[in-house]
Amino acid sequence: MEGNIFAKNLEVIKRRFKYIYEKLDKLNTANRIKENIKVISEVAKDSNIVLKVNIGSKEYYLSSKYKPVEEARKLVNAQDLKREGIKILFGIGNVYLIKELLNYMHEDGKLVIIEPYLDIFIKIIESIDITHILEDERVVIWIFDGDTESLGNMLDMYLDWTKTEKTKFILSPNYDKFSKEESTIVLKVIRDLLVDNKLTVNTILYFGKMWQENILKNLRYLLESSWINNFKDSFISLPAVIVSAGPSLNKNVHLLKQINDKAIILTGGRTLKILLEHDVKPDFVVTIDGSEKNYKLFENVDYSDIPLLYSPRTHYRILEQHKGKFKIMLNSDRFTYNLFMKYGIDTGFVGGGGSVSCFAFDIATKIFNCSPIIFVGQDLAYTNGLIHAIGAHDRLNEISVEDNPNLLYVDGVMGDKVVTDYALYNFLRWFERRIMYDNSGRLYINATEGGANIKGTIPMRLSEVIDSYFAQATSIEEKKREEIEKKFKIVDDNTRVEIIKELENINKDLSEILDKVNKALELNKRLLNGYDKSTLEELESIDNFLNEKFKEGSLLDDFLLSISYEVLNHEINYEIPEKANVDIVEKGEKLYKGIKKAIEYSLPILQESLKEIKSRPCY
Structure with a gap:
């Protein structure tokens, strides 16, 4: 039976977590993160599989040995969690806690699981079918072997600067007792990255509008x-x-x-x-x-x-x-x-x-x-x-x-x-x-x-x-x-003419976007009166248009980043459907008003810069 469970889990690991599969494939004694650990699987009172870790003369259960599912549910309810954002779980040993976290989390959330003991991970995939966890696109698993640089690089991919306020570190039961040193190291890496990200957020929120003005006014010198x-x-x-x-x-x-x-x-x-x-x-x-x-x-x-x-x-x-x-x-x-x-x-x-x-x-x-x-x-x-x-x-x-x-x-x-x-x-x-x-x-x-x-x-x-x-x-x-x-070389005359044409096209695009955003604000208000398929379809069409126009590298990047932060951190109460609808409408309104504000601020400066560029001698 264990062989079948292991094979099923391994198949998904090979597909989704290649680096873990390669680590397991090359496994030998030297690869084990800790050699003095013994991991045992037992059957809990409610018939679920639980893990016990023996280190020296001490033993630690990684979940309740009586009712692990019920305990996991209580643990999640006791956490001050937001449904959205990133959860970082230290320790994979309590599979039931992971399941409850995923049940609680929004579909756009992310769960990063960091396991410091390869032995525990192996015993999990040998004893419990966790394919549903491994298959979940919200899940990222990392085996921490002490390499803080690699850990930092991985976390940097997922610690989205727009969601620093929604990042939560969770310690699996008893890991603080037998893995205190590792958890302290990991927590420091996370804190350092969050400080970096917080600085980025604060910089963008404070400077976004100012950067926008400078980029537009500096076009004449480029x-x-x-x-x-x-x-x-x-x-x-x-x-x-x-x-x-x-x-x-x-x-x-x-x-x-x-x-x-x-x-x-x-x-x-x-x-x-x-x-x-x-x-x-x-x-x-x-x-x-x-x-x-x-x-x-x-x-x-x-x-x-x-x-x-x-x-x-x-x-x-x-x-x-x-x-x-x-x-x-x-x-x-x-x-x-x-x-x-x-x-x-x-x-x-x-x-x-x-x-x-x-x-x-x-x-x-x-x-x-x-x-x-x-x-x-x-x-x-x-x-x-x-x-x-x-x-x-x-x-x-x-x-x-x-x-x-x-x-x-x-x-x-x-x-x-x-x-x-x-x-x-x-x-x-x-x-x-x-x-x-x-x-x-x-x-x-x-x-x-x-x-x-x-x-x-x-x-x-x-x-x-x-x-x-x-x-x-x-x-x-x-x-x-x-x-x-x-x-020292500058653009040739032909390229200069082409770049000016491109800036003129951007000027036209921004005027068109402004019209679309004003329309979106009207449509968005209609949603407060209830579901309307035609309104939603029209809004979706406008959103697709905006997404196309605001691909990475837009002239309004700096201004829009600060808007994105405000919009992405707008809370939506999914517990109450009626409230969720209002929250979604408000979120849309923030986005459209933000874009409208950015364009109304930027257009006159862009137009003045274009006028200045054309008046300069080398045009």
Whole structure:
């Protein structure tokens, strides 16, 4: 009997969970996650199969040995669960709990099951027919063998940023007793990812409208700019210095003048003024932030003779104020990337990591292919209680450490413990992951002389770096100028005309979409009066039209993402059918009103940009 159950389960595993099947296929003693565990199947009082785990002299039942089904139902009812969203269950041992969770969950939900013991998983598929669980498209199963990187990559696929508020971690009965270490590790991976996702959500909700305005107003500069992919391998094996505005920058910023002509220096707006005051002219200024606050860092600073690497989302006045020739686009949004790709131009896509330093890092490594990479001012911590270097800050430059729940301690580069917050810690982890995954043999040096230790870097004083790597180096100033001049290319006249036509078509499309959305709002209200087949069919037709128009890479992406978050987190009460109908109508109304608002805001700016593009001399 057990053989038949195992074969049935294995057939589905082979089809749906190939990586687990391969693990089972190669199974030997060394593959077992724990060797001191014995898993036994027993028959409960209600005739259902239950599992018992023996570890040393202790035994643990993974479900009730009397009434496992009834207990599972009570467990689910006791949880503060939403029917939608993602549930992460640690431990597969209680099959009845899984069944009850799936019964409770909405059809759009997702159940990620993480099992730390391969032995338990094997005993389950040998003893209990779980094909209905394995077949359920909502179910994802992961055997955790201690590899947090693989676990994080898997979870990252399912932890949808739009549903962070609906993610729930559930611990299967008794796993906290015999698998406490593993559950703690897994929970930390989940929390870190949720922090990442929460930052993404907060960024989108806060900046969506602002990004939209900047992309639209920056359209006029795109056709006069070169793009980052043109500079691939331009400075291969040349040293790059990434200058950030951490508090420790004041210790050694004056030394950068000694290597100004011997390295590629990249910086952001916050450090630009400090560098220029120390007679250090960076080779590239990177700007990605679309806020007025970011523009203020550039205001009253002359940077027109410095190549500007910019995201289309950056504040439009930063580009407006740069009167020089060398504007180079960093594509960090899908719309501009797809717009150029349509005409065979691969601009390159720089993902970055949410900060100017992250973008500068990706440019120096993935585009320029520099080595070594030298960090200066990259504290990623509140060194001496300061937020930024003196001269790079706003009015407030100190942080209160006492009784601040948003702060944590991390290892410092000087062997001490330093204070940071979750946002900076997130950037620290980003750099460490990038360095860890780099197989090029590239050297990374942390010459910050303060702040957090960045794993994978060699801590050195900047003076030591200069003595060790630049003492015999010759000037590369001429090579830098030649490469920038040679690689700087803009779209040809024919492509320019075609892109302008495409923008004009988008202008027409948005007007048509606005008409459709207004119609959808009228139709949506009719549904409050009850089921109406013709109304539903008409709404479905409009929805299909909108889905087609708003494929990934739409001009309204940034604005619509914030709308999507609000709509997807709109609660629908499925317990009461009458209430569910009202909730669905309200959800539709939010979507249509959101699109209407986005278009009414964006259309005039797009039209003004088109007018400006056509009036510029090269048209």
